[in-house]
Amino acid sequence: MSVRFKVVIPARYGSTRLPGKPLLPIAGKPMIAHVCERAREAAADAVVVATDDERIFRAVQALGIDAVMTRPDHQSGTERIAEVAEKLGWASGDIVVNLQGDEPLLDPKYLRAAAAVLAGQEQAGIATLAAAIHDSAEVFNPNAVKVVLNRHGYALYFSRAPIPWDRDGFAAGNRTLSGNMPYYRHIGLYAYTVDFLRRYCHWDASVLEKTESLEQLRILWQGEAIAVSIVDQIPPAGVDTLEDLQRVEQFLGSAG
Numbered sequence: 001m002s003v004r005f006k007v008v009i010p011a012r013y014g015s016t017r018l019p020g021k022p023l024l025p026i027a028g029k030p031m032i033a034h035v036c037e038r039a040r041e042a043a044a045d046a047v048v049v050a051t052d053d054e055r056i057f058r059a060v061q062a063l064g065i066d067a068v069m070t071r072p073d074h075q076s077g078t079e080r081i082a083e084v085a086e087k088l089g090w091a092s093g094d095i096v097v098n099l100q101g102d103e104p105l106l107d108p109k110y111l112r113a114a115a116a117v118l119a120g121q122e123q124a125g126i127a128t129l130a131a132a133i134h135d136s137a138e139v140f141n142p143n144a145v146k147v148v149l150n151r152h153g154y155a156l157y158f159s160r161a162p163i164p165w166d167r168d169g170f171a172a173g174n175r176t177l178s179g180n181m182p183y184y185r186h187i188g189l190y191a192y193t194v195d196f197l198r199r200y201c202h203w204d205a206s207v208l209e210k211t212e213s214l215e216q217l218r219i220l221w222q223g224e225a226i227a228v229s230i231v232d233q234i235p236p237a238g239v240d241t242l243e244d245l246q247r248v249e250q251f252l253g254s255a256g
Contacts, residue, residue, distance in 0.1 A: 038103070078197070109231075147228060190216075205218055
């Protein structure tokens with residue numbers, strides 16, 4: 001059975017390393033156009049770009065893509081998506097997937113996977129993705145966020161630290177993964193119900209979130225469940241630097 005869901009793409013103009021990033025050209029089109037194509041390929045019911053910048057708003061509309069102007073004071077893309085859901089009058093049970101505006105190579109299957117795991121249970125108002133880690137260097141890399149799950153597939157905790165900690169192995173200086181315990185890397189793609197988004201906007205950042213600089217810890221701090229779908233691999237990295245832009249340009253240019 002197919003799952004019905006909407007996709008909202010938060011897109012900001014300001015970027016320290018790549019100003020105007022959503023509008024940078026890739027293979028003859030602005031990056032945001034490629035991102036919207038990935039969402040449409042996932043068969044989403046609606047694809048909406050959420051932005052606080054008139055330049056992005058006008059460019060997106062010129063492409064024939066729906067766009068919503070949002071307030072400039074949001075602290076996260078999640079808050080921006082919540083404003084879109086309210087402005088468009090989406091129902092409490094509607095599923096909304098957050099696709100970042102700098103992910104032009106994301107396979108649409110990841111959008112469907114996040115929506116499907118949320119639609120398939122009643123415990124959580126939010127779902128996300130993870131993939132198995134097989135390289136010990138990745139476990140110890142603070143830029144790779146790890147997640148530990150309970151037996152029902154809900155997140156127990158997210159951390160930049162190596163979790164779970166192999167007391168006997170790691171403490172002795174051995175960084176080889178034993179194989180007895182699976183390690184998972186979190187993939188920062190989320191699906192929410194509109195009802196969850198409304199609740200989220202009333203929560204302050206938690207001490208855990210501030211300590212680890214991980215927004216999803218705000219949700220666990222509130223006692224909310226996060227459903228996690230395990231996928232087969234980590235998707236390609238998004239565009240944060242000029243080198244990333246050149247990598248994506250080469251890939252999409254050759255694919256075209």
